[in-house]
Amino acid sequence: MRVERAVLREVPLELREPFDTSHGRVHVRRVLLLTLHGEALEGWGECVALSDPSYSAETTDTAWHVLTDFVLPRVVGRELGGVGTAVASGAAGADVRARGPTDALLEPVRWIRGHPMALATVEMAAWDLAARGAAVSLAQALGGERAHVPVGISVGLRSSIDELAEAVARCLEEGYARVKLKIAPGRDVEVLALIRDRFEDAMLSADANCAYTLADASRLKELDALDLQMLEQPFGHDDLVDHARLQEQLRTPICLDESIASERDAAAALELASCRVVNLKPGRVGGFVASVRIHDMLLAAKLSLWCGGMLETGIGRAHNLALASLPGFTLPGDISASRRYWQRDIVTPEHVVADGLMRVPTGPGIGVDVDAERVESLTVRVATFG
Numbered sequence: 001m002r003v004e005r006a007v008l009r010e011v012p013l014e015l016r017e018p019f020d021t022s023h024g025r026v027h028v029r030r031v032l033l034l035t036l037h038g039e040a041l042e043g044w045g046e047c048v049a050l051s052d053p054s055y056s057a058e059t060t061d062t063a064w065h066v067l068t069d070f071v072l073p074r075v076v077g078r079e080l081g082g083v084g085t086a087v088a089s090g091a092a093g094a095d096v097r098a099r100g101p102t103d104a105l106l107e108p109v110r111w112i113r114g115h116p117m118a119l120a121t122v123e124m125a126a127w128d129l130a131a132r133g134a135a136v137s138l139a140q141a142l143g144g145e146r147a148h149v150p151v152g153i154s155v156g157l158r159s160s161i162d163e164l165a166e167a168v169a170r171c172l173e174e175g176y177a178r179v180k181l182k183i184a185p186g187r188d189v190e191v192l193a194l195i196r197d198r199f200e201d202a203m204l205s206a207d208a209n210c211a212y213t214l215a216d217a218s219r220l221k222e223l224d225a226l227d228l229q230m231l232e233q234p235f236g237h238d239d240l241v242d243h244a245r246l247q248e249q250l251r252t253p254i255c256l257d258e259s260i261a262s263e264r265d266a267a268a269a270l271e272l273a274s275c276r277v278v279n280l281k282p283g284r285v286g287g288f289v290a291s292v293r294i295h296d297m298l299l300a301a302k303l304s305l306w307c308g309g310m311l312e313t314g315i316g317r318a319h320n321l322a323l324a325s326l327p328g329f330t331l332p333g334d335i336s337a338s339r340r341y342w343q344r345d346i347v348t349p350e351h352v353v354a355d356g357l358m359r360v361p362t363g364p365g366i367g368v369d370v371d372a373e374r375v376e377s378l379t380v381r382v383a384t385f386g
């Protein structure tokens with residue numbers, strides 16, 4: 001199938017409540033949505049870059065720049081591969097899955113350094129389009145096996161313990177299998193200890209978003225008493241060595257998020273024993289091909305894996321659900337229901353949680369319908385190619 005046309009839109013969407021982490025607040029999510037058209041079908045991609053360079057170096061605006069000035073003009077008009085053999089599975093399937101339908105499509109942009117989130121927007125939209133072309137679900141195309149995936153929720157920093165405890169109680173009532181709490185220096189051990197006291201049996205984890213250094217090791221070791229499922233990304237976004245040093249001294253498993261920006265980083269983290277768990281976000285590593293390769297590597301090495309989130313709309317959540325249906329994603333992902341962030345999602349049906357599980361869509365491609373009219377009416381800028 002030829003990719004005949006690409007439409008990139010910026011759609012600012014207000015979160016139901018601001019989301020606070022150790023690196024700042026998000027209230028309006030400036031989402032970039034990409035539509036790839038081919039053979040009267042369309043594939044959707046969502047760029048996960050935040051509006052500021054706090055989580056990673058990319059932003060909504062750098063992604064817009066790279067996509068419109070360098071990527072989309074070179075990709076439109078080119079051939080998209082199929083996903084047929086991947087669905088058939090087996091050794092040949094594994095090979096095709098590892099290269100993906102986008103190998104030839106993205107060949108003219110391989111020289112671009114960095115910008116994985118911008119590139120993943122195209123890569124993932126292309127997988128959606130290719131899966132629709134083959135009339136299979138994205139999950140099937142990627143080699144997914146599960147019809148439902150376990151899901152958790154990420155709770156931002158709160159101004160008081162009571163407010164936080166209330167939020168945790170609500171999440172557990174809503175059925176989330178795991179609750180992740182954001183932490184920051186001065187808002188860590190004592191807060192988590194109080195929450196642990198109130199929710200003795202809950203599966204809890206903590207995410208520091210790079211807010212500590214090795215000098216905080218003794219403080220972080222106090223977390224071992226709290227029976228956390230994991231401690232996510234305590235140290236720098238590009239660190240693997242200090243994480244390995246901390247993991248040696250810590251019983252709580254370390255989970256890396258920001259530090260795993262590529263397949264190479266995942267291999268280095270394995271070699272150095274920097275973590276026991278990985279939070280894989282397809283946008284952060286450049287898309288599904290890299291994600292599936294990392295998945296296969298970590299599964300073989302018996303590391304635990306789960307799919308993270310980036311405050312996505314229902315489009316990005318559908319991509320994540322498809323990925324999380326692969327067998328190596330054994331821990332609950334940060335794949336919360338549409339209503340967690342949105343008054344009204346831009347897809348139907350909305351994503352819902354029941355008993356700690358979310359259904360993986362089975363329709364063609366991402367398996368949800370995009371409310372194109374609403375997207376159009378919310379669009380603040382648009383760029384069309386082809």
Ligand code: OSB
Pocket residue numbers: 055153154207209257308309310311312334335336
């Ligand atoms: O560190 O996992 C993170 C949101 C934005 C940027 C980074 C992170 C997060 C989350 C929320 O924790 C995940 C989600 O619910 O989408």
Ligand code: MG
Pocket residue numbers: 207209232233257258279
């Ligand atoms: Mg994180």
